[in-house]
Amino acid sequence: MPANEPIDPRVRLAISQWPEDAPRGAVSTFCAEHGISRKSFYELRKRATADGPAAVLEPRSRRPRTSPSKLTDEVKEQAVQVRAALEASGLDHGPISVHDKMRAMGLEVVPSVASLARIFRQAGVARFEPRKKPRSAWRRFVYPAPNACWQLDGTEYVLTGGRRCVILQFIDDHSRYAVASHVAWGETSAAAIAVFDKAVAAHGVPQRLLSDNGSALNPSRRGLLGQLVVHLMALGVEPITGKPYKPTTQGKNERFHQTLFRYLDKQPLAETLDELQAQVDAFDHIYNTQRPHQGLPGRATPQAAWEATTKAEPPRPTHDLPRRSNRPASRPRPPLAPAPTDLPDDTVVKKLTPAGMFYLDKVQYLVDGRRGFQYVLVISAGNNVGDKITVTDLEGEILIEHTRPAPGVTYVGNGRPRGPRQDP
Numbered sequence: 001m002p003a004n005e006p007i008d009p010r011v012r013l014a015i016s017q018w019p020e021d022a023p024r025g026a027v028s029t030f031c032a033e034h035g036i037s038r039k040s041f042y043e044l045r046k047r048a049t050a051d052g053p054a055a056v057l058e059p060r061s062r063r064p065r066t067s068p069s070k071l072t073d074e075v076k077e078q079a080v081q082v083r084a085a086l087e088a089s090g091l092d093h094g095p096i097s098v099h100d101k102m103r104a105m106g107l108e109v110v111p112s113v114a115s116l117a118r119i120f121r122q123a124g125v126a127r128f129e130p131r132k133k134p135r136s137a138w139r140r141f142v143y144p145a146p147n148a149c150w151q152l153d154g155t156e157y158v159l160t161g162g163r164r165c166v167i168l169q170f171i172d173d174h175s176r177y178a179v180a181s182h183v184a185w186g187e188t189s190a191a192a193i194a195v196f197d198k199a200v201a202a203h204g205v206p207q208r209l210l211s212d213n214g215s216a217l218n219p220s221r222r223g224l225l226g227q228l229v230v231h232l233m234a235l236g237v238e239p240i241t242g243k244p245y246k247p248t249t250q251g252k253n254e255r256f257h258q259t260l261f262r263y264l265d266k267q268p269l270a271e272t273l274d275e276l277q278a279q280v281d282a283f284d285h286i287y288n289t290q291r292p293h294q295g296l297p298g299r300a301t302p303q304a305a306w307e308a309t310t311k312a313e314p315p316r317p318t319h320d321l322p323r324r325s326n327r328p329a330s331r332p333r334p335p336l337a338p339a340p341t342d343l344p345d346d347t348v349v350k351k352l353t354p355a356g357m358f359y360l361d362k363v364q365y366l367v368d369g370r371r372g373f374q375y376v377l378v379i380s381a382g383n384n385v386g387d388k389i390t391v392t393d394l395e396g397e398i399l400i401e402h403t404r405p406a407p408g409v410t411y412v413g414n415g416r417p418r419g420p421r422q423d424p
Contacts, residue, residue: 006059007036007044015044016053075109076119078102083120090266091291092259095120100292100299142174148312149173149208149240150199152217154187155257157264160271167280168195171256173210175305176293178256178284179203183277189216189227189397196228200235205314208238215379217241219396226396236315252295259287347379360389366414367391367399380404 011034031038048056082101086093095116102110111119120126143149154168166187170179180202182195196209209232211217218241219226232239263283270276288306292299300308343349350358354372357364361383367376376399381388387404400414 007040008034009057011036012044012056013053015041016048016056018045071109071111071115071119075111076123078107079111079116079119080123080125083125088266090263091286092262092294096294096299097292143312144174145309145312146172146174146177146306147204147206147314149210150179150206151252152192152196152209152211153254153257154192154214154217155260157183157261157276158269159273159276160269165273165276166191167260167276168192169256169260170195170199171252172206172302172306173252174309175302176252176256176295177302177306178287181277181280181284183273183280185273186401187214187216187398189395192216192228193231196231204311205235206237207312207315208240210240210242213241214398215377215390215392215396216398219392224394224396234318236317238315256287343377346381347377350376350378352376358391363405363409364411365389365391365400365402366412368414371399 014030027038027041031041044056079098079102082105083093083098086097086101091097095113098116099110099113117126149172150170151173152168152170154166156164157167158164166184168182168184168187168191170181171177172179180195180199182191182198184191184194213219215224215226216228217226218229218239220229220239220241229239260280260283263286264276264279267279270279288303289301291301293302293305296302296305350360352358352367352371352374356367356369356371358367358376358378359365360378360380371393375394377392377394379390379392383404385404385406389402389404391399391401393399402412402415405412
């Protein structure tokens with residue numbers, strides 16, 4: 001009989017009625033025949049003598065009489081309150097984050113991460129996800145030192161009145177340190193260069209810069225040399241990109257956006273770029289210095305990881321590259337090169353009308369009245385309603401972005417207010 005299998009009730013009954021004058025050796029024979037130990041036999045005999053034969057027929061609970069490590073209702077309620085406070089602040093509020101916060105608060109009893117997960121499920125504030133991939137299954141690639149590689153990505157956000165803007169963010173691949181952030185009206189090469197220079201002034205020049213294939217960041221896969229790429233290469237920085245339609249290459253930055261949105265959504269909606277920039281800067285400080293990062297060894301903060309390892313050597317600048325033009329955008333400029341012909345299937349060349357417009361599938365799009373007769377690249381994600389259309393100049397700078405309009409729409413503006421507007 002297996003060790004954990006309960007003894008058959010018929011065997012228990014026989015033991016409770018065991019005769020006092022049984023011959024010598026009968027107990028050993030009985031135990032061998034029924035697969036129980038002599039210790040179990042005599043324990044049941046002792047119970048039958050003390051409590052009566054009926055006490056032997058049912059197995060007793062193996063639950064301990066006392067449980068010193070059992071969590072009290074007060075501790076459970078405290079854990080739920082800490083989770084609610086983190087969530088209200090726009091910070092991570094999973095079991096790991098709550099565990100670290102309770103330890104930082106110096107509480108006497110801090111449940112384990114597994115206990116906290118069970119408490120939250122029982123309280124109805126978290127879901128049970130048995131199919132979720134365990135954290136131990138992930139294998140992350142990490143550069144060996146700070147400044148060995150930075151990641152750059154932009155994400156859209158809104159101001160009051162539904163006005164859209166873009167938040168450009170740099171993080172260090174090794175330490176997840178938020179190197180610099182910049183809020184702008186659009187994802188342009190000028191904005192990308194501004195946030196890069198801001199990061200370099202504070203933390204030095206990185207060896208590499210990883211970004212997506214956006215026209216304002218790194219359009220090299222389209223055969224173009226963007227302004228940011230030229231700026232990087234002049235400093236010796238190696239610009240690298242992920243594969244098209246593979247955002248997981250920039251996964252650290254994509255996850256960084258989620259944490260930022262969770263924080264910003266708990267703040268008052270900003271009215272100006274400066275207000276939003278102040279909120280983003282406050283988040284960067286919390287993220288770098290106060291928030292334990294679950295992707296770092298020992299759940300250290302990004303600043304601790306940044307300071308724990310010597311920075312990578314800065315690259316050697318080069319001087320044989322063409323520099324980007326400093327001509328103001330308000331002046332019309334002819335194409336810097338003939339219209340390219342070897343383009344991907346989703347990209348076409350259009351020549352603007354004197355009013356700065358072009359036609360695509362019987363729809364007239366306004367780009368900029370100051371760019372009449374210039375060539376532009378039109379990148380279409382598809383032919384369905386709602387698919388994205390991006391228009392760039394031949395240097396790769398984004399001019400306008402739209403979604404494909406509904407049937408019947410014949411004109412799409414450039415989304416800009418009439419009259420001059422000061423750039424941030």
